[in-house]
Amino acid sequence: MKAILVIADGMADRPIKELNWKTPLEAAHKPSLNRIAKIGICGIIDPIAPGIPPGSDTATLSLLGYDALKVYSGRGALEAVGSGVKILPGDVAFRCNFATVTNNLLVLDRRAGRIANEDAAKLAKSLQKVKLEKSSKVRFIFKNTIQHRAILVLRGTNLSAAVSDSDPETVGKKVLEIQALDNTQKAKYTAKTLNELMQKFHNVLEEHPINKSRVKRKLPPANMILCRGAGTIPRINKLSEIYDVKGVCIAAVPLIRGVCNVAGLKLIDVKGATGTPQTDFMAKAKAVVKALKINDFALLHVKATDVASHDGNVKQKIEMIEKIDQMLGYVLDNVDLNSTCLAVTADHTTSCATRNHEGDPVPVAIASSYVRSDNVSEFDERSCAKGGLNRIRGVDLMPTLMNLLGKTKKFGA
Amino acid sequence: MKAILVIADGMADRPIKELNWKTPLEAAHKPSLNRIAKIGICGIIDPIAPGIPPGSDTATLSLLGYDALKVYSGRGALEAVGSGVKILPGDVAFRCNFATVTNNLLVLDRRAGRIANEDAAKLAKSLQKVKLEKSSKVRFIFKNTIQHRAILVLRGTNLSAAVSDSDPETVGKKVLEIQALDNTQKAKYTAKTLNELMQKFHNVLEEHPINKSRVKRKLPPANMILCRGAGTIPRINKLSEIYDVKGVCIAAVPLIRGVCNVAGLKLIDVKGATGTPQTDFMAKAKAVVKALKINDFALLHVKATDVASHDGNVKQKIEMIEKIDQMLGYVLDNVDLNSTCLAVTADHTTSCATRNHEGDPVPVAIASSYVRSDNVSEFDERSCAKGGLNRIRGVDLMPTLMNLLGKTKKFGA
Numbered sequence: 126m127k128a129i130l131v132i133a134d135g136m137a138d139r140p141i142k143e144l145n146w147k148t149p150l151e152a153a154h155k156p157s158l159n160r161i162a163k164i165g166i167c168g169i170i171d172p173i174a175p176g177i178p179p180g181s182d183t184a185t186l187s188l189l190g191y192d193a194l195k196v197y198s199g200r201g202a203l204e205a206v207g208s209g210v211k212i213l214p215g216d217v218a219f220r221c222n223f224a225t226v227t228n229n230l231l232v233l234d235r236r237a238g239r240i241a242n243e244d245a246a247k248l249a250k251s252l253q254k255v256k257l258e259k260s261s262k263v264r265f266i267f268k269n270t271i272q273h274r275a276i277l278v279l280r281g282t283n284l285s286a287a288v289s290d291s292d293p294e295t296v297g298k299k300v301l302e303i304q305a306l307d308n309t310q311k312a313k314y315t316a317k318t319l320n321e322l323m324q325k326f327h328n329v330l331e332e333h334p335i336n337k338s339r340v341k342r343k344l345p346p347a348n349m350i351l352c353r354g355a356g357t358i359p360r361i362n363k364l365s366e367i368y369d370v371k372g373v374c375i376a377a378v379p380l381i382r383g384v385c386n387v388a389g390l391k392l393i394d395v396k397g398a399t400g401t402p403q404t405d406f407m408a409k410a411k412a413v414v415k416a417l418k419i420n421d422f423a424l425l426h427v428k429a430t431d432v433a434s435h436d437g438n439v440k441q442k443i444e445m446i447e448k449i450d451q452m453l454g455y456v457l458d459n460v461d462l463n464s465t466c467l468a469v470t471a472d473h474t475t476s477c478a479t480r481n482h483e484g485d486p487v488p489v490a491i492a493s494s495y496v497r498s499d500n501v502s503e504f505d506e507r508s509c510a511k512g513g514l515n516r517i518r519g520v521d522l523m524p525t526l527m528n529l530l531g532k533t534k535k536f537g538a
Numbered sequence: 539m540k541a542i543l544v545i546a547d548g549m550a551d552r553p554i555k556e557l558n559w560k561t562p563l564e565a566a567h568k569p570s571l572n573r574i575a576k577i578g579i580c581g582i583i584d585p586i587a588p589g590i591p592p593g594s595d596t597a598t599l600s601l602l603g604y605d606a607l608k609v610y611s612g613r614g615a616l617e618a619v620g621s622g623v624k625i626l627p628g629d630v631a632f633r634c635n636f637a638t639v640t641n642n643l644l645v646l647d648r649r650a651g652r653i654a655n656e657d658a659a660k661l662a663k664s665l666q667k668v669k670l671e672k673s674s675k676v677r678f679i680f681k682n683t684i685q686h687r688a689i690l691v692l693r694g695t696n697l698s699a700a701v702s703d704s705d706p707e708t709v710g711k712k713v714l715e716i717q718a719l720d721n722t723q724k725a726k727y728t729a730k731t732l733n734e735l736m737q738k739f740h741n742v743l744e745e746h747p748i749n750k751s752r753v754k755r756k757l758p759p760a761n762m763i764l765c766r767g768a769g770t771i772p773r774i775n776k777l778s779e780i781y782d783v784k785g786v787c788i789a790a791v792p793l794i795r796g797v798c799n800v801a802g803l804k805l806i807d808v809k810g811a812t813g814t815p816q817t818d819f820m821a822k823a824k825a826v827v828k829a830l831k832i833n834d835f836a837l838l839h840v841k842a843t844d845v846a847s848h849d850g851n852v853k854q855k856i857e858m859i860e861k862i863d864q865m866l867g868y869v870l871d872n873v874d875l876n877s878t879c880l881a882v883t884a885d886h887t888t889s890c891a892t893r894n895h896e897g898d899p900v901p902v903a904i905a906s907s908y909v910r911s912d913n914v915s916e917f918d919e920r921s922c923a924k925g926g927l928n929r930i931r932g933v934d935l936m937p938t939l940m941n942l943l944g945k946t947k948k949f950g951a
Contacts, residue, residue: 140908
């Protein structure tokens with residue numbers, strides 16, 4: 126028996142007035158999702174705990190069977206890993222933005238006009254040459270990823286992730302000084318090093334030919350690096366060690382790739398998979414079916430539903446659900462449910478009304494010949510709440526799947 | 539978005555033979571409760587855990603989102619706070635009764651004939667003058683509350699709540715010597731001090747003119763103080779700190795007022811609210827609607843259902859449920875469910891048959907435009923068990939409500 130876990134980011138929602146108080150899932154045309162619900166056993170999941178809005182990182186950790194409340198250690202390192210930066214235990218990593226600031230360090234544009242990859246790469250190359258003061262034993266890695274996004278990794282023996290952000294997260298506010306968040310020497314030293322680095326980065330960027338050229342081209346100069354989300358690698362065992370399964374991850378967004386990499390899943394690159402509403406859904410479907418031929422477990426993540434929700438775009442969210450449904454149609458047609466469990470869920474509720482992650486539970490369905498199928502025949506928040514799985518925690522899903530694969534260890538004799 | 543949480547004390551019950559195996563909730567005429575169930579999302583709650591009969595104190599702590607199993611530190615201090623006695627960290631407080639005992643300290647009446655407030659106040663005044671032995675560094679506060687009920691607070695630096703009760707809780711039994719419940723010096727010292735105080739109280743009461751007058755009036759003399767429920771103040775953060783909400787409590791009984799006060803809710807006094815079946819239900823309804831205009835959260839507690847249950851009075855319990863229903867009718871007519879969540883539950887099951895708190899779950903319904911309403915259209919134990927919330931713990935209700943208010947913090951990124 127093998128398993129596919131499909132996670133549609135932020136797909137769950139609350140009733141929406143303009144949909145006559147239906148949710149996007151309830152309003153969408155979704156024959157394949159409904160077929161999975163009908164064949165399978167359904168339920169609702171609290172990714173973390175009832176009422177607690179999860180991040181995509183903590184939710185995915187939970188859905189992979191880890192107790193996020195215990196093992197989560199910040200977003201930065203997960204995002205760095207997912208961006209292909211190797212992170213060692215002890216490294217402290219940050220998510221960064223190229224930004225545009227005034228002379229007084231007021232933020233004008235948190236994304237430096239969504240700077241093109243080419244410009245960002247040249248700037249990053251120069252930043253990597255910056256020298257910390259001679260006595261410093263810290264090394265750093267600075268890498269641009271997509272557009273204005275970048276990763277900063279501090280490496281050394283005396284570092285802590287207990288430091289605040291420099292990113293004020295709001296246009297018009299001043300860049301923040303990085304502070305130690307506890308009283309340890311490590312945290313104070315990390316904050317001091319970061320402040321030094323941010324100042325030196327700013328000096329280099331202000332004088333950089335690329336930025337002078339950007340000003341001439343009437344583009345906002347990327348004259349500041351904003352950093353946030355200090356994190357270390359969570360200390361977790363790989364899924365292959367816990368369950369003796371060979372697994373893969375098909376996801377485009379760095380954060381999810383990072384979580385899966387740390388969990389020991391092999392990252393599969395799919396051409397056309399972008400993490401945006403324009404992603405190639407069918408390419409992902411084909412990749413997962415192919416991957417399952419030589420693996421026991423495949424996680425398939427789709428970001429598009431969350432993007433639409435954060436934009437409050439109900440129509441687009443429904444379209445994305447319908448594309449996911451078509452993607453699942455291909456999967457259903459190409460796997461054998463006698464030898465495969467196909468599980469579908471969301472990592473969290475993202476409300477099109479509040480445009481935020483919310484703490485409401487998410488629907489789940491697990492289709493396979495050997496599950497105790499229930500009477501639920503539609504995949505949505507309210508229908509699944511009547512299912513045979515009842516209400517479980519995110520951390521319980523992976524053992525539930527691995528149990529169907531015969532991969533959970535007996536406790537007792 | 540704002541929230542009202544209505545807690546009907548002991549409203550849940552088991553099937554009752556004389557009701558043709560319906561519960562009082564199932565037998566009552568309750569159009570407003572049913573309307574809340576129909577509009578809302580329903581479920582059942584284990585206030586503490588399945589099968590564990592809660593006290594009203596531990597249940598209310600849980601329903602306010604605290605892990606009662608971790609933070610509960612005895613009833614005495616909560617009741618004292620709710621009676622308007624200021625309790626400091628380190629104080630040990632007790633619930634006391636004025637009682638009637640024989641010369642051999644056998645209990646004749648645990649309530650001294652439900653002694654009138656006037657007599658009790660005069661006796662309490664004399665007891666407050668009692669001196670502990672000279673070397674003692676303990677101070678005490680003794681305050682009568684309603685009828686035979688009173689509060690005793692010990693204040694000092696060397697005290698422990700790990701002491702037993704002197705109240706045998708049964709007529710005909712002898713007053714108990716107070717014992718240390720662990721091997722600490724503090725517990726032994728506290729027990730010794732209490733035994734000294736109980737003896738001195740007894741001496742004062744035996745000779746008191748009020749008691750001599752009571753005997754002449756053929757009333758049982760209040761010649762003994764029985765104490766029980768040693769407790770300290772739980773160390774918890776206020777709801778305003780946890781969720782950034784401004785909240786109030788409308789409750790008549792001291793214990794609930796104490797819990798709410800410790801949780802940081804402002805106590806609102808309502809004329810005619812008595813904590814008895816004769817309470818002014820409509821005055822409470824009006825008070826909660828008014829309070830919500832300038833607050834984010836209001837807890838509305840009604841004791842009458844529990845009183846009827848402990849008396850085994852099925853008919854009265856149904857009447858009380860119907861009065862609560864009318865009260866909720868006013869609330870429903872005067873709040874806007876587009877901007878308000880109205881949640882109704884019980885703090886525990888109190889069985890009219892056993893006349894005790896029981897560990898069966900309680901029904902809950904949360905009405906608001908933005909909840910995932912389900913097919914449940916009646917508010918009772920069995921109907922709500924089919925609802926979209928499924929089965930949650932008491933401690934999960936507050937995050938569930940605060941999530942609807944946008945007041946729970948995201949965990950992760």
